Amino acid sequence: xxxxxxxxxxxxxxxxxxxxxxxxxxxxxxxxxxxxxxxxxxxxxxxxxxxxxxxxxxxxxxxxxxxxxxxxxxxxxxxxxxxxxxxxxxxxxxxxxxxxxxxxxxxxxxxxxxxxxxxxxxxxxxxxxxxxxxxxxxxxxxxxxxxxxxxxxxxxxxxxxxxxxxxxxxxxxxxxxxxxxxxxxxxxxxxxxxxxxxxxxxxxxxxxxxxxxxxxxxxxxxxxxxxxx
Amino acid sequence: xxxxxxxxxxxxxxxxxxxxxxxxxxxxxxxxxxxxxxxxxxxxxxxxxxxxxxxxxxxxxxxxxxxxxxxxxxxxxxxxxxxxxxxxxxxxxxxxxxxxxxxxxxxxxxxxxxxxxxxxxxxxxxxxxxxxxxxxxxxxxxxxxxxxxxxxxxxxxxxxxxxxxxxxxxxxxxxxxxxxxxxxxxxxxxxxxxxxxxxxxxxxxxxxxxxxxxxxxxxxxxxxxxxxxxxxxxxxxxxxxxxxxxxxxxxxxxxxxxxxxxxxxxxxxxxxxxxxxxxxxxxxxxxxxxxxxxxxxxxxxxxxxxxxxxxxxxxxxxxxxxxxxxxxxxxxxxxxxxxxxxxxxxxxxxxxxxxxxxxxxxxxxxxxxxxxxxxxxxxxxxxxxxxx
Ligand SMILES: Nc1ncnc2c1ncn2[C@@H]1O[C@H](COP(=O)(O)OP(=O)(O)OP(=O)(O)O)[C@@H](O)[C@H]1O
Ligand SMILES: [Mg+2]
Numbered sequence: 099x100x101x102x103x104x105x106x107x108x109x110x111x112x113x114x115x116x117x118x119x120x121x122x123x124x125x126x127x128x129x130x131x132x133x134x135x136x137x138x139x140x141x142x143x144x145x146x147x148x149x150x151x152x153x154x155x156x157x158x159x160x161x162x163x164x165x166x167x168x169x170x171x172x173x174x175x176x177x178x179x180x181x182x183x184x185x186x187x188x189x190x191x192x193x194x195x196x197x198x199x200x201x202x203x204x205x206x207x208x209x210x211x212x213x214x215x216x217x218x219x220x221x222x223x224x225x226x227x228x229x230x231x232x233x234x235x236x237x238x239x240x241x242x243x244x245x246x247x248x249x250x251x252x253x254x255x256x257x258x259x260x261x262x263x264x265x266x267x268x269x270x271x272x273x274x275x276x277x278x279x280x281x282x283x284x285x286x287x288x289x290x291x292x293x294x295x296x297x298x299x300x301x302x303x304x305x306x307x308x309x310x311x312x313x314x315x316x317x318x319x320x321x322x323x324x325x326x327x
Numbered sequence: 328x329x330x331x332x333x334x335x336x337x338x339x340x341x342x343x344x345x346x347x348x349x350x351x352x353x354x355x356x357x358x359x360x361x362x363x364x365x366x367x368x369x370x371x372x373x374x375x376x377x378x379x380x381x382x383x384x385x386x387x388x389x390x391x392x393x394x395x396x397x398x399x400x401x402x403x404x405x406x407x408x409x410x411x412x413x414x415x416x417x418x419x420x421x422x423x424x425x426x427x428x429x430x431x432x433x434x435x436x437x438x439x440x441x442x443x444x445x446x447x448x449x450x451x452x453x454x455x456x457x458x459x460x461x462x463x464x465x466x467x468x469x470x471x472x473x474x475x476x477x478x479x480x481x482x483x484x485x486x487x488x489x490x491x492x493x494x495x496x497x498x499x500x501x502x503x504x505x506x507x508x509x510x511x512x513x514x515x516x517x518x519x520x521x522x523x524x525x526x527x528x529x530x531x532x533x534x535x536x537x538x539x540x541x542x543x544x545x546x547x548x549x550x551x552x553x554x555x556x557x558x559x560x561x562x563x564x565x566x567x568x569x570x571x572x573x574x575x576x577x578x579x580x581x582x583x584x585x586x587x588x589x590x591x592x593x594x595x596x597x598x599x600x601x602x603x604x605x606x607x608x609x610x611x612x613x614x615x616x617x618x619x620x621x622x623x624x625x626x627x628x629x630x631x632x633x634x635x636x637x638x639x640x641x642x643x644x645x646x647x648x649x650x651x652x653x654x655x656x657x658x659x660x661x662x663x664x665x666x667x668x669x670x671x672x673x674x675x676x677x678x679x680x681x682x683x684x685x686x687x688x689x690x691x692x693x694x695x696x697x698x699x700x701x702x703x704x705x706x707x708x709x710x711x712x713x714x715x
Contacts, residue, residue: 155706155707155710158617160616160707161706180621184616184620185619185621187616187618187619189619193614195614195617199610199617202338213618213619215620215624216619216620216624217619258618261619
């Protein structure tokens with residue numbers, strides 16, 4: 099799918115992230131280099147504590163590397179201020195979490211529109227269209243607690259897409275779902291990816307990893323395998 | 328953003344209600360106290376201006392108490408010799424001086440005390456607002472009586488009727504009924520001064536001399552001269568009002584201080600509530616950061632929430648203060664001795680605005696730190712903290 103003439107949408111060079119845990123230092127990620135082309139669907143797998151979430155947070159500009167360089171959507175993230183990182187996060191990436199992160203007092207439609215509170219854009223029509231796309235148009239006025247896990251996650255996906263990002267990041271999106279809803283969510287990722295969205299998902303689930311076109315394996319903070327399937 | 332902030336506040340309705348209630352209580356008390364002071368001063372001012380009396384000669388004792396009693400139509404236990412009146416009239420600065428002899432007749436069977444006041448026509452220029460109802464008028468003979476409007480209503484008498492006073496065993500003829508003036512005169516019985524002296528066995532005595540000067544600015548120097556009159560002391564209305572207002576003001580300052588303290592305490596609850604909101608919603612705030620919220624957005628959101636919280640509380644407090652101002656007035660009247668007749672509670676828009684402002688200011692101050700905490704959260708720290 100990726101052609102050599104295109105520029106990578108994610109470009110990581112020797113990415114490292116150290117945490118200070120008391121007196122000792124933990125190398126959550128050390129010297130990871132890779133790039134992701136637009137339209138790829140990548141699964142990041144690996145044992146617990148390997149550094150998968152750490153990597154995803156770096157890609158999502160939620161955190162900064164201790165060393166190494168990272169380009170997102172053509173922007174060098176080195177030395178960016180909080181404000182600029184926020185803008186990059188808002189415009190270029192969408193985040194999906196294991197625990198959905200929906201706001202309980204807002205209904206489905208309002209949850210989808212939540213990011214526009216901070217972008218100041220008017221996206222009501224687009225929100226309805228996204229709900230249609232994730233199959234939740236009939237649930238627009240429901241509160242999160244009235245939804246099933248799969249419906250909550252699909253709401254979260256619609257929310258992640260409201261600002262039309264080019265990259266969708268998901269950290270164990272099926273981790274809290276039964277296999278049927280999990281499969282539905284994966285199917286949704288697949289169809290979004292087929293329309294050109296770049297998807298990076300962290301997963302423990304073998305079938306989830308199998309839906310991706312590429313599998314990166316992280317162990318002990320290092321990239322140990324990178325296979326295009 | 329504001330709707331979102333309201334929804335966040337509604338998440339814990341009881342906690343929000345309690346916090347807002349605390350602010351409301353503090354603002355309500357503050358507004359009522361300020362309104363009370365304002366109203367008290369105004370009505371006192373109006374009452375004193377209407378007196379037409381600028382100075383008063385009273386018997387020894389607490390001069391302000393004596394003067395206030397005379398003004399409110401309450402009897403004094405001690406009296407002045409008539410010679411004091413003559414001495415005042417001799418003074419060149421005096422435009423008008425009128426004797427007053429006041430006596431109370433308790434009427435336990437009717438549950439009230441009637442005030443009888445002996446006067447002569449020299450009082451009329453000092454009571455410019457007096458109007459006689461219908462064709463009634465001034466005393467026609469020593470056993471004439473002029474009744475205040477309320478007194479006439481309670482006695483069910485009209486001009487021309489006769490009135491028997493069982494306590495003094497005298498028969499009176501009602502020569503005049505005064506129109507309602509809103510002062511204490513409304514409930515009094517006025518008789519010629521000699522008649523009053525005979526009735527109450529006070530021959531040659533009077534209770535007070537009401538004085539009007541040719542030039543009010545001469546009050547201070549004239550007061551010094553009147554002070555020389557034996558067995559009498561002088562009170563100027565300005566002084567008396569000053570004493571009243573300082574007394575009321577000092578009590579009020581104390582109360583306003585307490586209300587201020589209550590406001591500070593309510594500020595602490597707001598602080599606590601807002602901080603709890605930030606803690607509880609750490610994960611959500613992290614999700615918002617991931618969704619493109621900047622530090623400024625979270626700062627604004629949390630700050631808006633605390634302003635809404637205190638704004639709502641202040642509004643509620645003012646509403647309560649307005650709704651219950653007549654009840655508060657009733658209690659204030661019981662608590663404050665010799666309160667003027669006008670409205671005691673005067674909740675002007677300026678006071679309302681000040682109180683709402685104070686409430687919201689408290690909210691703003693209390694909201695700063697929690698809002699900064701929210702803004703300072705690292706996006707991933709926010710996510711991790713609550714993932715555990
Ligand atoms: N804020 C932090 N402070 C200290 N150590 C941290 C911090 N965040 C992560 N770590 C450590 O970094 C390592 C990688 O963590 P990370 O969350 O990326 O793992 P993961 O691969 O996502 O694991 P899981 O599959 O359990 O989610 C772990 O050893 C973790 O304990
Ligand atoms: Mg993880």
